[in-house]
Amino acid sequence: MSKNIVLAVTGGIAAYKSAILVRRLKDYGFDIRVVMTTGAQAFITPLTFQALSANPVHTTLLDPDAEAGMGHIELARWADLVLVAPASCDVMAKLAQGLADDLLSTLYLATKAPVWIAPAMNQHMWSAKATQRNLETLTADGVHVMMPDAGSQACGDVGRGRMPEPEVLAEQVFAYFQQKQRDLAKKVGILAGQRVVITAGPTREAIDPVRYISNHSTGKMGFALATACYAAGAEVTLIAGPVSLATPFGVKRHNVTSATEMLTHSLACIDAGCDVFIATAAVADYKVAEVATQKIKKSGDTLAIHLLKNPDIVATVAEHTRRPFMVGFAAETQHVEDYAHKKMIAKKLDMIACNDVSRSDIGFASDHNAMVVFFAQQYAMSAQTLPRATKFQIAEKLVESISVALTQLKHHRA
Ligand code: C5P
Numbered sequence: 001m002s003k004n005i006v007l008a009v010t011g012g013i014a015a016y017k018s019a020i021l022v023r024r025l026k027d028y029g030f031d032i033r034v035v036m037t038t039g040a041q042a043f044i045t046p047l048t049f050q051a052l053s054a055n056p057v058h059t060t061l062l063d064p065d066a067e068a069g070m071g072h073i074e075l076a077r078w079a080d081l082v083l084v085a086p087a088s089c090d091v092m093a094k095l096a097q098g099l100a101d102d103l104l105s106t107l108y109l110a111t112k113a114p115v116w117i118a119p120a121m122n123q124h125m126w127s128a129k130a131t132q133r134n135l136e137t138l139t140a141d142g143v144h145v146m147m148p149d150a151g152s153q154a155c156g157d158v159g160r161g162r163m164p165e166p167e168v169l170a171e172q173v174f175a176y177f178q179q180k181q182r183d184l185a186k187k188v189g190i191l192a193g194q195r196v197v198i199t200a201g202p203t204r205e206a207i208d209p210v211r212y213i214s215n216h217s218t219g220k221m222g223f224a225l226a227t228a229c230y231a232a233g234a235e236v237t238l239i240a241g242p243v244s245l246a247t248p249f250g251v252k253r254h255n256v257t258s259a260t261e262m263l264t265h266s267l268a269c270i271d272a273g274c275d276v277f278i279a280t281a282a283v284a285d286y287k288v289a290e291v292a293t294q295k296i297k298k299s300g301d302t303l304a305i306h307l308l309k310n311p312d313i314v315a316t317v318a319e320h321t322r323r324p325f326m327v328g329f330a331a332e333t334q335h336v337e338d339y340a341h342k343k344m345i346a347k348k349l350d351m352i353a354c355n356d357v358s359r360s361d362i363g364f365a366s367d368h369n370a371m372v373v374f375f376a377q378q379y380a381m382s383a384q385t386l387p388r389a390t391k392f393q394i395a396e397k398l399v400e401s402i403s404v405a406l407t408q409l410k411h412h413r414a
Helices: 015-027 046-053 071-078 089-097 103-110 123-127 129-140 166-184 220-231 259-272 313-318 336-346 391-413
Strands: 004-009 031-036 081-087 115-119 149-152 158-162 195-200 205-208 211-213 235-240 252-255 276-279 286-288 307-309 325-332 351-356 368-375 384-390
Touching: 004 015, 004 046, 004 071, 004 103, 015 031, 015 046, 015 081, 015 166, 031 046, 031 071, 031 103, 071 103, 081 089, 081 103, 081 166, 089 103, 089 115, 089 129, 115 129, 123 129, 123 158, 166 220, 195 220, 195 259, 205 286, 211 286, 220 235, 220 276, 220 391, 235 259, 259 313, 276 313, 276 391, 313 325, 325 336, 325 391, 336 351, 336 368, 351 391, 368 391, 384 391
Parallel strands: 004 031, 004 081, 081 115, 195 235, 195 276, 235 252, 276 325, 325 351
Antiparallel strands: 149 158, 205 211, 286 307, 351 368, 368 384
């Protein structure tokens, strides 16, 4: 996509991820010019970005090589988007204050292009009152914030403050321009007007106040689908279990913990109006019959916990009087296609995407996936094999299939 992106890199350990971000943005065909603050240059050299972006890197406000010595004005006009990633605590404060004493801060004030920031910092610095105040100011000023993920930090802490993975940032920039281009051309996307609800991630079933039953799902497939559905023009709601992923651009999100909560939110979304329901969540099959109110103390050599079957969310929604188009997922370790096909029929789904989670190069936690997709009998669509690709690429293919099946459904009903 021929759009110009100024990538501003500021001082933080996440700056190393920005090198990969340049690659991922270039994969989408964007032209990248990198601006580096002095702090950023302590972590990574301008030469790295020059080589990766194939453009000169800008580091100073008063640049004798820039046209009329005004690099900030040239860059401000050139940019279709200014992306500050990572955005340090200090830079957020500066931008919120409107200071103008270096290239990035002056560029920020001079540009008419949208500005996106991907904050990255120690969890305590992120939750500090001053940072949260600056975040509010920046949001009110129209800056789009790509919220940090939670997880382990370079400083040894565990908490919120990690910059989202470069692939995720690049996908979201791409989805934004795709949507914008379509708006400009007054063209509709293949899912325009469709209200899509996606369940994603694991569920967590409490045993006592400190322990729970869960699984290894990271939610990446569901989040990639949310981005792809938004890019295709849909109105998207994500019902996310406990995952440490940033909310995709343009997507509404509800956070839930248990399967019961996920079902309640799903049914509320169906009541509010939903055309397509995509169940990517790895819902725990069982929950604890009686959750202990106090921490269970260690006693005998064995401990029995009585489990009860959880509600089947996708099957419940498929029985609803306002049943939307239903898409299921099946993660299996053996007889993958056979089990998936049976699941599609048992749960009354329109289509099911299945993958083999015993493979370490795809599936859980991986950024890649490979799938086989089956369609219910009423669709004139044969099974599709989607070879190994990034989860976003797989998601785009699934969106195409959903759109084709929806068109067939419309013709059936007409
Ligand atoms: O866990 P299982 O293999 O049955 O999951 C198949 C599909 O059903 C998936 O789309 C999953 O999100 C959905 N599911 C659900 N509620 C459950 C179990 C599975 O929505 N309790």
